[in-house]
Ligand code: G3H
């Protein structure tokens with residue numbers, strides 16, 4: 001199976017309820033995620049964030065993912081996550097990403113619409129899926145911080161969906177990036193209302209730290225793509241810490257291998273506990 005666009009993964013029936021999307025920043029995280037998807041034969045979205053792309057190279061990170069998955073049996077989506085730069089999105093389209101997110105949520109609303117529509121027109125020519133975002137999602141995102149939790153307004157979602165023609169829309173329903181202190185107030189009613197009203201499929205960012213029940217309820221309410229980042233990072237950090245305590249030889253490879261294994265288990269558990 002080749003690399004598919006996010007839209008095609010749904011349209012061809014590879015996804016029954018929703019799709020899990022994982023950020024990766026290095027080869028071990030990528031291998032852990034892909035090994036889990038292969039063992040479960042379940043498609044996932046491999047996400048490269050703008051910050052990761054700027055740090056390690058968009059082309060380098062894309063090539064890493066592409067060469068790992070292009071000959072595998074399970075369909076994969078390679079997605080540019082939270083790109084705030086149109087130039088970066090254009091570069092991703094030229095490289096062959098199968099899905100791109102243009103995050104104009106920190107722009108004035110009308111400007112976000114205008115720029116997102118520009119991206120849609122260009123990406124759709126090549127069959128590439130586009131995700132947009134309205135209302136910056138609360139918490140420490142890689143490139144910025146939204147101090148307040150603003151729930152998406154239904155009329156904004158409707159206008160944005162109609163005027164940009166995005167395929168996927170990230171909405172603010174009470175989640176935040178990073179881990180949670182206390183219990184978040186998730187607005188399942190808002191997910192249902194917006195998903196019944198607009199054509200784009202809804203995306204929930206900030207899924208790390210939520211319980212399986214919360215994630216399942218979000219899917220039942222209409223979420224189709226769930227984004228996990230911090231938990232991948234923490235799984236690797238904790239695994240490396242543990243391995244280093246027992247390090248007997250000057251060889252980093254077994255340390256990194258254990259982290260692949262633990263990320264694989266984390267991804268499998270996540271998928272098994274929320275998708276059905
Ligand atoms: O776009 C990426 C996700 O929203 C990651 O959020 O780090 O809270 O899981 P998280």
Ligand code: ZN
Pocket residue numbers: 082137141177205206227
């Ligand atoms: Zn996000």
